Amino acid sequence: RGRVGDSPLVGSGGYADADVGAVSSTGHGEAIAKVTLARLALWLMEAGQPPTKAAQRALEVMQERCGAEGGGTGGLILVSRSGEVAKAFTTQRMVWASVQGQAGGDGERKSGIERADAQ
Template sequence: MEDSPLFNAGKGAVFTHDGRNELDASIMDGKTRKAGAVAGVTTVKNPINAAIAVMEKSPHVMMVSQGADLFAKEQGLTIVDPSYFRTEYRWQQLQKALEKEQVVLDHDGKTAALFADPMMYDYKYGTVGAVALDQHGNLAAGTSTGGMTNKRYGRVGDSPIIGAGNYADNETVAVSATGSGEMFIRTLTAFNIAAQVKYQKLPLEQAAQNALDEVKAINGSGGVIVLDKSGNYTMSFNSEGMYRGTIGNDGKPLVAIYKD
């Protein structure tokens, strides 16, 4: 998905206030609880691969900015000129945001629609995330994003923060989140869901809703995808909609945008 200009991750990511693409990504292995993350990278074609490299090839969990770009290059990952990530649609979205002096969330149709005509908005998607379960019962979660249009340079949201926008533990759940990053960080949304499942034995849907209620209580919005080791899942959100999909052992895909 990072290779598709339709999403706010990799190519087609949104622009910062100063007209750059600063990309974040993270991944977590539920079996070992090892994790890797990068933030503010500008030359790594696929930031999620850089996050994997941090997890597998370094003793660290997170690397940022130029250091993360350099590490990715040292690991032999594909490096591109920053112009690779640019799309005209995202550039125009930035210009409209600058005119209105607003920061635009990628998941909220009501907010984003203020800065793009309806036809252009239909073309736009947001942060990408995935949760997965293998045949051995191991969970994993990954999230990748360009953040928010017109964000201040150096701003980091929840996507690369383990426990906020991403989390996986075989004993509980795998979670990937999208939304108001600052609020997801403040409420540790992903870990909050895992903790409720572990300590309160709550069903996934209830745990996810409780976590999103905490986000809403501090004026945040967004959504989560949650999966447990038995294959149970929920895709919950409190925004206007969330592009989402799932596929199980039967090979039948389910995709949706709005609540109904």
């Protein structure tokens, strides 16, 4: 009587589109799966929203549909096709890390846990 979590569900725990970018999500699995959070964030980017706004809006949609009491909390790390990194979360904290730069090269490393770190 188990269940499949959101991580292996395409469009929920993660999603990538070569023309748009890639995203990974974390948080309350049922809410993430209900709105296919990762795909929603990329769809918003595809529709013209910048990465940070797309990530924030996707989380807002999840909270609107599921409510914070219903578990509608989580976070996203999103990378646009051009390499812009966005982090957004509705939880009190979210551990994240990113490297900005060329693959295989030395890049700018960033990490954080608090909201102010993600700006």
